[in-house]
Amino acid sequence: MASSCFLRSILFSSPTNLSSPRSNSLSVFFPKNLTCSFPTSASRFESFSVSSIGSGSSRRLADSRKKISEVRSMATTAAEIGKDEKKRVEVFDTEENLAIDLAKFTADLSDKFCKERGAFTVVVSGGSLIKSLRKLVESPYVDSIDWSRWHFFWVDERVVPKHHDDSNYKLAYDSFLSKVPIPPGNVYAINESLSAEAAADDYETCLKHLVKTSTLRVSESTGFPKFDLMLLGMGPDGHVASLFPGHSLCNESKKWVTSITDSPKPPSERITFTFPLINSSAHVALVVCGSGKAEAVEAALKKTGNVPAGSVSAEDELVWFLDKPACSKL
Numbered sequence: 001m002a003s004s005c006f007l008r009s010i011l012f013s014s015p016t017n018l019s020s021p022r023s024n025s026l027s028v029f030f031p032k033n034l035t036c037s038f039p040t041s042a043s044r045f046e047s048f049s050v051s052s053i054g055s056g057s058s059r060r061l062a063d064s065r066k067k068i069s070e071v072r073s074m075a076t077t078a079a080e081i082g083k084d085e086k087k088r089v090e091v092f093d094t095e096e097n098l099a100i101d102l103a104k105f106t107a108d109l110s111d112k113f114c115k116e117r118g119a120f121t122v123v124v125s126g127g128s129l130i131k132s133l134r135k136l137v138e139s140p141y142v143d144s145i146d147w148s149r150w151h152f153f154w155v156d157e158r159v160v161p162k163h164h165d166d167s168n169y170k171l172a173y174d175s176f177l178s179k180v181p182i183p184p185g186n187v188y189a190i191n192e193s194l195s196a197e198a199a200a201d202d203y204e205t206c207l208k209h210l211v212k213t214s215t216l217r218v219s220e221s222t223g224f225p226k227f228d229l230m231l232l233g234m235g236p237d238g239h240v241a242s243l244f245p246g247h248s249l250c251n252e253s254k255k256w257v258t259s260i261t262d263s264p265k266p267p268s269e270r271i272t273f274t275f276p277l278i279n280s281s282a283h284v285a286l287v288v289c290g291s292g293k294a295e296a297v298e299a300a301l302k303k304t305g306n307v308p309a310g311s312v313s314a315e316d317e318l319v320w321f322l323d324k325p326a327c328s329k330l
C-alpha cells in the first residue's frame, strides 16, 4: 500500500568551493568494547597536543591544502580493545576536522552502496548534526556523490509545520537538501498534518512500502529495515532521536516508528524511530561536539550511566565522532 508520506520538492542551488583542511584524530582508550583511532605520526600527535583548535600555524595551513582524499588515511583506525569489533571512537581536535572526516566517511559509504545496490538509504537526526554535514555540500563531494541514488529519511521529527523553526525537515532542507540534487521523491518527510500517533504510523507504512519495492533492505537478524547509514546527534542528556532518558519508548521492541507526546525537550509532540530500527542499520555515526555533552558521552561509552546513546549499535559499524571538548571526561 502506498503511503501518504509527504514528499517535498527540493530547490537546487550552486555548490560552493572551499579548501579542505586535513583532520586529526587521536586515541582514546576505554575499559572495554571499543576500537579507537590514534595518531600514527609525530606531526599528527603534535598537531593535537598543542590544542590546535582554530590554530593558524603555517604547518596547519600547509596541511589544510592537502587533498581531501588524504584526510581519512590520516585518521588511521587501529587498536581493537575488547570484544565489540563493530564500535570505534574517533576524536578530532576541532569540529571543523570532524566535519571533514564525516563527509569523507559518508561519501565513501555512498560510493560503496550506490555501486553495490544502486541506492543509498540515509537517515539523519535534527539538531547540531546537520551543521556537521556541511562539508558534503561543498567541493569535492557535492559534485562527486551520485545524489540521484540517495533516499533521505529522518530518525525523528517534531510534529510542526515544515516551515516552522522547530522542524527537523526545515533544518535539513535549509542547509543540506536545498543544496544537492536528491530527487524530491526520494526525500521522506513526515505528514505533519496528522496527529503524532498517526504520523508515526504513516511513516512506518511508508517504510513498509519501501521494503516491498526493495529500496530498503531488511536485516536478516532482526527483520527490521536495514538502512545503509544513520547519522545521529546526541543531546546533553544523552538522548538520541526522540528517545529520552528514562522514557518507556526506549524499551519499544516491536514498532519501527513511534510517537511521543510528552517529550521533555520541546516541542512535546514528535515521532521517532525505535531502538530496534536504529540498531538494525548497517552503519551508524554518532556525532557529538561540545563540553556540554561530555558527561553524557562518558556515561554512554564507559557505561557509567544509563543514557539512551549508550544503547545505540549497528549491524556492521558504529562510529562515534567526537570533538575534544565532548570527550573531556573520558
Ligand SMILES: O=C1O[C@H](COP(=O)(O)O)[C@@H](O)[C@H](O)[C@H]1O
Pocket (backbone or CB within 6 Å): 125, 126, 127, 128, 129, 156, 157, 158, 168, 232, 233, 234, 235, 236, 239, 240, 241, 242, 265
Ligand atoms: O531534539 C532533538 O535533539 C537531538 C540532539 O540535538 P543537538 O542539537 O543537541 O545535537 C537531535 O539529535 C534530535 O534529532 C532532535 O529532534
